[in-house]
Amino acid sequence: MTGAIRRVVIIGGGTAGWLSACSIAAAAGPASDRAVSVTLVESPDIPTIGVGEGTWPTIRRTLERIGIGEAEFLVSCDASFKQGSRFDGWRTGEAGEAYYHPFVAPLGSESKDAVEAWRSYASGEPFGEAVCPQPKVCALDLAPKQRTMPDYAGALNYAYHLDAGKLASTLARHATQRLGVRHVRDHVTEVVMADNDDIAGVRTRDNGTIEGDLFIDCTGHAALLIEGRFGVPFVDRSKQLFNDRALAVQVPVEAGSPIASQTVGTAHSAGWLWDIALPSRRGVGCVYSSSHVDDQGATAALHDYLRRTAPGISLGDLSVRRLTFRSGHRSEFWKRNCIAIGLSAGFLEPLEASAIVLIELSLNALIDNFPTSRNTMEIHAGRFNRLFAYRWERIIEFLKLHYVLSERKEPYWQDHRRAESVPDRLADLLRIWKGQPPSTFDLPEIDEIFPAASYQYVLYGMGFPPPPKGSMNSPMKIDPAAMRQMRERGGSGVGASDQPLIP
Numbered sequence: 001m002t003g004a005i006r007r008v009v010i011i012g013g014g015t016a017g018w019l020s021a022c023s024i025a026a027a028a029g030p031a032s033d034r035a036v037s038v039t040l041v042e043s044p045d046i047p048t049i050g051v052g053e054g055t056w057p058t059i060r061r062t063l064e065r066i067g068i069g070e071a072e073f074l075v076s077c078d079a080s081f082k083q084g085s086r087f088d089g090w091r092t093g094e095a096g097e098a099y100y101h102p103f104v105a106p107l108g109s110e111s112k113d114a115v116e117a118w119r120s121y122a123s124g125e126p127f128g129e130a131v132c133p134q135p136k137v138c139a140l141d142l143a144p145k146q147r148t149m150p151d152y153a154g155a156l157n158y159a160y161h162l163d164a165g166k167l168a169s170t171l172a173r174h175a176t177q178r179l180g181v182r183h184v185r186d187h188v189t190e191v192v193m194a195d196n197d198d199i200a201g202v203r204t205r206d207n208g209t210i211e212g213d214l215f216i217d218c219t220g221h222a223a224l225l226i227e228g229r230f231g232v233p234f235v236d237r238s239k240q241l242f243n244d245r246a247l248a249v250q251v252p253v254e255a256g257s258p259i260a261s262q263t264v265g266t267a268h269s270a271g272w273l274w275d276i277a278l279p280s281r282r283g284v285g286c287v288y289s290s291s292h293v294d295d296q297g298a299t300a301a302l303h304d305y306l307r308r309t310a311p312g313i314s315l316g317d318l319s320v321r322r323l324t325f326r327s328g329h330r331s332e333f334w335k336r337n338c339i340a341i342g343l344s345a346g347f348l349e350p351l352e353a354s355a356i357v358l359i360e361l362s363l364n365a366l367i368d369n370f371p372t373s374r375n376t377m378e379i380h381a382g383r384f385n386r387l388f389a390y391r392w393e394r395i396i397e398f399l400k401l402h403y404v405l406s407e408r409k410e411p412y413w414q415d416h417r418r419a420e421s422v423p424d425r426l427a428d429l430l431r432i433w434k435g436q437p438p439s440t441f442d443l444p445e446i447d448e449i450f451p452a453a454s455y456q457y458v459l460y461g462m463g464f465p466p467p468p469k470g471s472m473n474s475p476m477k478i479d480p481a482a483m484r485q486m487r488e489r490g491g492s493g494v495g496a497s498d499q500p501l502i503p
Contacts, residue, residue, distance in 0.1 A: 005371050009212030010040040011188060011202060011225060014048035015164060016342025016359050017218035018171035022066040023363040025179035027370075036370075039182040040175070041202060041210060046187075048168060048220075053276045053283045054082060054263050054353030055159040057103055060152040062360050068174055070151035076170040078278050079162040081145075081261045083138050085352070089267040091463050092407050099126055099461025100262070101352075101454060102134035103157040107486050108478050111452040115437040117478035119466040127460035133486055141258040159353075161263070161276045161283075184210060191229045198337040198374075199225065213374070214337050217344045221325075226340040232332045234346070240400055240421055241327040242289040242412065243271050243349045247302050248321045251282040251310050265351065268301045269293065270412040274350065275309065282310070287349055292412040295322070325349075329392045334381035337374070339366060346392060351399050352450075361391065361449070391449045397426040398450045398458070404430070405462035433459060436467050 008024055010017050021040045028036035063073055073079060084102035091097055106114030114131040122130040129135045134156055137144070145154035175181035186204035194200035201211035217225035226232045238244060264275040271288035286302040293301075303315055329346025333339065341362045348354055365384055371377045400423060403416035415421065429442055438455035460466065 003213065004373050005213045005377075006036055007212040008036060008038050008214050008216065009202065009210055010038065010216045010218055012218030012220060012342075012344070013040065013042035013172065014168050014218065014220065014342065015171070015356060016220075016344075017042065017216075018168050018175055019062070019356075019359050020216050020218060020341055020363055021175040021181045022171050022179060023062065023367060025175060025181050026066040027367045029179065037182070038175075038180075039184060039210060039212065041184045041186060041188060041204065043187040044185050046222075048165070053161055053164055053278070054274075054350065054356075055162065056353060056357040056360075057157050057159045058357055058360050059159055062363075064152050066174065067178065068170070073170065074160075077160075077162040077166045078280055079160045080259045080278050081143055082159040082161050082263060083134050083144050083156060083261045085263045085265055086135075086138065087265050087267070087402070087461065090265075090272075090402060090406055090408075093267060099457070100128040100132075100135040100138065101457045101461070102128060102132050102138070102262075103159065104132050104134040105451075105453045106131035106456065107482060110477070111439045111456070112437050113477050114453075115456060115460070115466055117483060118460070119469070121480050121483055123466070128457050130483065131486070138260070138262045141260065143261065158261075161278055163278060188224065191225060193229070199229065214339070214371070214377075217338055217340045218342050220343040221347075223330075223340065223344040225338045226330060226333075226335060226344055230335045230338060232330050232335050232340075234326070235328050235331050236326060237328040237348070237396055238326060240396055240423060241349055242291060242415065242421075243287045243327065244325060245290050245295070245298065246285050246287045246323045246325070246350075247295075247298055248283070248285040248323060249302065249306070249318045251284055251306065251313060251318065253277075253281055263353065266305065267406075267408070268305075269408075269410040270297070270301075272351070273302065273305050275305075284309075287351075289412055292410075292415070327396075332381075332385050333362070333388050334384045336381070337377060339384070345388075348392075348395060348399060351402060352395070354395050354399075354449075357449075358391070358395075362388065390445065393423075393425075394443075394449050397423050397429075398454065400426055401455065401458050402462070405459070405464055407463075433464065434467070 010020050017040055021038050024036065025038045084100055086098055086100050088098045108114045108117065118127055118130045137156060144156035144158035176183050184204065184207055186207045188202045189205055190203040191199055192201045192203055192209055199215045201209045203209045215225055217223060219225065227234070259279060260277040266273045266275065270293035271286065274285045274287065276283040284306065286298050288298040306313065306315055325347050327348050330340055333345050342359050365387060369380050369383065371380045404422055406413045406416065419427070432442070438452040438459060440452055443452055
C-alpha cells in the first residue's frame, strides 16, 4: 500500500495511449531522479478509431517536451497549420454568414477592452475581424509563421491539423525507439486484482501477466479498466448535446492547392459539417443527431456540401465511414490506481477539437502531480477528479453556447434553445452578459479550459448584442488608431505579433 510508483502500464494505443507513453517516459527520462518504466499493451485485434484531426496550440508545447521536432512532425503526420475555427451558417443559415474563433486574443489588456472598443468604433463589423488580426490572415490563406522561425515559434498563435493515424504511428516510433517505452502487442484476456482492490496486472494471451503500479486506461469506448473492472459509470450528456453520429470522408486535393489554416464548421438542418485541410487531402465529416435526421438525410447533407466545395470530385469514389458516439464522460476519471485518458474518459462532439487537448491536460495534471507512493494516490485522485469534472462541465457549456443563440428555424436548432437543454450555469451567464461582457469573474479558475475571450468570440460572432453604453465603469483604453494598426498588421500575415488566446 505504501510502495513507490515505478511501473506505469498503459492499456491501448492510438493517440491517447501513445501520447501518454511519450509524455510519461519523457518526463521520467535521464534528467529525472525518478526511475519509472513505461509499458504499453496494444491489442492487434482491435483497430484504433483514427479520428480527431484538430488540435489546440497546447500541442506545440507537448511535442517539444517529448522531443519531436516540428519539421519531423509536420512531414510524418501530413500536418498543416491551424489558426482557429470559422463557423458558417450557424446564426441564420443565410449564404455568406460566418464568424471566427481565432487563437489570438482580442486587442486590449483586459477582457472587456475589446468589447467596448468594438461597440464604440466598429459595431458594424464582425467582432472577431474588428478586434483581432487572425481572421484576416486566415481569409488570405497566410501562415502563422515563416520558415526561418524556430520550431514551435510563430508570429501568431497556432495549432495543427493532422492525420490522426499517422500521429499515432509517429508517437509509437518515438516512444519505442527514443524514449525506451516497452511495446507489447497482445490482447488482454483478464484484469488481475490485488488484495487491496487495486489492479495488480493484466493477463495477456501470449505474454502472460504484465504487472504494474499505475494503470492508464486508453482502451477507448470499451473502457476495459475504468468501467469494465471498476464499474465507474458514464454520465450521459446527450440532453445538452444532441449529436450522436458522424459520417467521415477523405477528399483528395490537387498538389499546390491553398491549404486553409482554420477548421471550417458549416451548420446544416440537424447538425454541422467539419472541413479540415491537410497538404494531401481534406478531411470532411457530417455530424448529426439521429433524433432529428436519419442516416440517409445526413448522407444527403454531406453529398450536397461536397458538391459545393469539391467540384469535379466523383462522390462515388469516396469511402464514407459511419461513426456513432455518446456525448458524456465518466463520473470519476481516476479510480484507485487506474486513470482513464482519451475516449475511455469520455467524448464530446468535435466542435472545438477538445479530444486531444483533454488527453494533454490529463497527462499534464498527472505528471505535474505524479504520486510518489501508493499512500498518496487517493489524494491525487480526488484532486484530479475535481479538476476534470470542472473542465468537462466548462467544455459542455462552451459547446452549447454555439447552439443556444442560433436563429435557425429547423426543429434541431429550436430544441437546442429549449430551456431544459441549456445548462443552468450557462443560462445564468447569458443573463449576466446582457449587461457586461464575459470576463475572468465568470471564469475564476487559474487554468480555465476556455478563457473569457473565447466566449466573446462565439457570443458576439453569433449576434449577441454588446452591453449598452455606460454599463462599464472604467475609461476607454483602446482608441481607433490602435484598431487601424491591428487591421494593417493582419493584412501582412506573419508580420503581426499578438497575445495568444490559448498558450
